[in-house]
Each structure stands twice: as structure tokens, then as C-alpha cells.
Amino acid sequence: MLLGWPEIELAGVTTSSEEKGMRAALASYALGLAGRGDVPVAAGAEGSLGGYRDPHDLQDLGRYWPEPVESEPSPPGTALDLLAENAEAGATIVAIGPWTNLALLEAARPGLLASTRVVVMGGYVRPPRPGLVPMTPEMDYNVQQDVVAARLVWERCAPVLVQLPACLEAGLREAHLPRLRKSDPLARLVAHQGELHGLDWDLRRMGGEHSNLPDDLLNFHYDPLACAVAAGWDGALVEELELAVRQDSGVLTFAEERGGSKTHVVTDVDAPRFEEEWLQAVSSVGLEN
Numbered sequence: 001m002l003l004g005w006p007e008i009e010l011a012g013v014t015t016s017s018e019e020k021g022m023r024a025a026l027a028s029y030a031l032g033l034a035g036r037g038d039v040p041v042a043a044g045a046e047g048s049l050g051g052y053r054d055p056h057d058l059q060d061l062g063r064y065w066p067e068p069v070e071s072e073p074s075p076p077g078t079a080l081d082l083l084a085e086n087a088e089a090g091a092t093i094v095a096i097g098p099w100t101n102l103a104l105l106e107a108a109r110p111g112l113l114a115s116t117r118v119v120v121m122g123g124y125v126r127p128p129r130p131g132l133v134p135m136t137p138e139m140d141y142n143v144q145q146d147v148v149a150a151r152l153v154w155e156r157c158a159p160v161l162v163q164l165p166a167c168l169e170a171g172l173r174e175a176h177l178p179r180l181r182k183s184d185p186l187a188r189l190v191a192h193q194g195e196l197h198g199l200d201w202d203l204r205r206m207g208g209e210h211s212n213l214p215d216d217l218l219n220f221h222y223d224p225l226a227c228a229v230a231a232g233w234d235g236a237l238v239e240e241l242e243l244a245v246r247q248d249s250g251v252l253t254f255a256e257e258r259g260g261s262k263t264h265v266v267t268d269v270d271a272p273r274f275e276e277e278w279l280q281a282v283s284s285v286g287l288e289n
Contacts, residue, residue: 001224003034003186004281008231011086012040014079016097017056017145019046021073029069033186034285043072044079045100050148053250054141064193080105087116094230095120095159096223098142103149106156113157120153121226123161125241125254125265131212132168137253140164147252151245154254160238160264161254162226170225170271170278174198174216179279184286194218224278225269233277235270
């Protein structure tokens with residue numbers, strides 16, 4: 001999506017929850033399909049500062065990817081160097097996985113991210129509205145996979161939270177696939193993977209069970225929405241809320257509390273508009289390259 005977003009330069013990609021460089025290799029492969037092998041990719045943290053809550057093994061690569069991909073490990077520190085270089089250059093940093101790399105960068109370069117615009121996918125503040133999937137805080141994957149990193153980043157780096165419940169408003173649908181399949185190889189891969197995801201997680205059934213979800217749902221636009229907010233998209237409502245962090249039985253939440261830390265949080269989304277603009281951006285990548 002970012003590759004096709006107007007007036008946006010993708011300056012680099014780092015990975016977290018890494019598996020000896022395999023996630024970095026998949027990112028490089030995707031960029032190659034779009035003709036953007038010039039975008040730097042660095043394999044980041046292989047572990048979690050707080051210990052993984054759930055297994056994170058990459059599975060079914062043969063089903064989701066059209067051909068074998070060889071891992072691309074990076075020397076230690078490469079991902080942090082790439083992040084620091086671009087933060088110093090004024091780039092916006094968006095985290096769409098566990099926030100481990102950001103916490104490591106804060107430890108290595110205290111204060112750098114506090115002077116940088118940081119947008120993170122994750123954080124459970126308010127429950128989903130009725131008719132959506134009733135997700136609970138422990139399902140906030142990016143935060144719960146590394147609660148130590150999440151707490152440190154929130155306390156020191158003032159990120160914009162694209163909270164989990166807001167991401168349930170917009171999704172990839174079966175009706176979107178024909179446009180993707182008519183576009184470039186990367187868009188066709190997105191269509192293939194999206195269809196498999198919907199099948200594997202039985203999301204069509206989920207859509208039929210909840211009144212405010214479509215019955216042809218394939219996936220939620222978690223990461224694309226966070227990237228759109230980072231790109232300055234004005235279809236998301238960003239409110240300044242007073243939050244306090246809570247941790248109960250290892251689950252980290254962000255509770256609204258008078259006198260808490262002022263935090264920018266995405267609380268609502270123009271879902272139809274986002275779905276259309278996402279489709280337009282993804283479908284236009286091949287036209288630009």
C-alpha cells in the first residue's frame with residue numbers, strides 16, 4: 001500500500017520476531033515483485049524482551065508464497081542503524097509487529113524516538129463497537145508478544161496508538177480480489193494470501209455471525225491502517241486521551257484515566273473510504289514501476 005500511496009517514500013523495512021532472517025527475506029521478495037529492490041531491508045530482533053506469549057513460527061510458507069525464499073540474516077545492529085538513520089533524517093516510523101526493535105533503539109539511543117513521529121499498530125484502549133468481533137486485550141498480539149518493549153515505548157516515545165479495536169472496522173473482502181488479480185504480481189500475491197487467510201481462519205463464517213462485518217471477510221486491515229495513519233491519512237479519528245498502563249496476569253492494557261499520560265489514539269475509521277483507497281494504492285503499484 002505504501003508503495004502506491006501518493007507522495008510517500010518508503011525509506012526502509014526492519015523486521016521483528018525474526019527467524020534467522022526469513023521475515024526479512026519475505027519482505028525483500030515482496031519488494032522485488034513490485035520492482036522496488038532498492039528499498040533497504042534489515043532483519044531485526046529475533047527475541048522478545050518480555051518473552052513470547054504465543055509461538056511465532058512461520059508456517060505454511062509453501063502455501064502462501066509462490067516459490068522458496070532463502071533467509072536473509074543481518075549483522076547485529078543493522079536494523080537499529082537503519083531505524084536511527086531514518087529517524088535522524090526526519091522519517092516517520094511505523095511498527096506493525098511487536099515493538100521490540102523500537103525498545104532496543106530507545107535503550108541504545110535514549111530520546112531519539114521521543115523526537116520522532118512514531119505510529120504503532122497495537123494497544124487496547126476501548127472495546128470494539130457492537131456488531132464487530134468482541135476482541136479482548138489478550139488478543140492484542142503486537143503488545144502482548146513483548147509487553148516489556150510495549151511499556152517502554154509507550155512511556156518514553158509518545159507513539160500514536162492505532163488500537164486493535166479500531167482496526168476491526170476495515171477489512172479485505174472477497175469482493176476486492178478481482179481488482180487485485182488484474183494488477184501487478186505483488187497485488188496478485190496479496191490476493192492469493194488474503195484468500196488463504198480467510199479460508200484458514202474461517203473469516204467468512206465470522207462475518208456472518210457479526211452484524212457489522214461483511215459476510216465475505218478475508219482479513220482485517222490492521223497493518224495497512226497503521227501505515228495509512230503514519231502516511232497522514234485523514235480518514236482516521238485521532239483523539240488525545242489520558243491513559244495509564246495496566247498489567248494483569250501478564251496482559252498489558254492502556255486504560256483511560258484522568259491525569260494519565262496524554263496519548264494520541266485512533267478511535268474511529270472511515271472504513272468504506274479506507275478500503276477503497278487501500279485498493280487503489282495497492283492496485284497502482286505496478287503502474288508506477
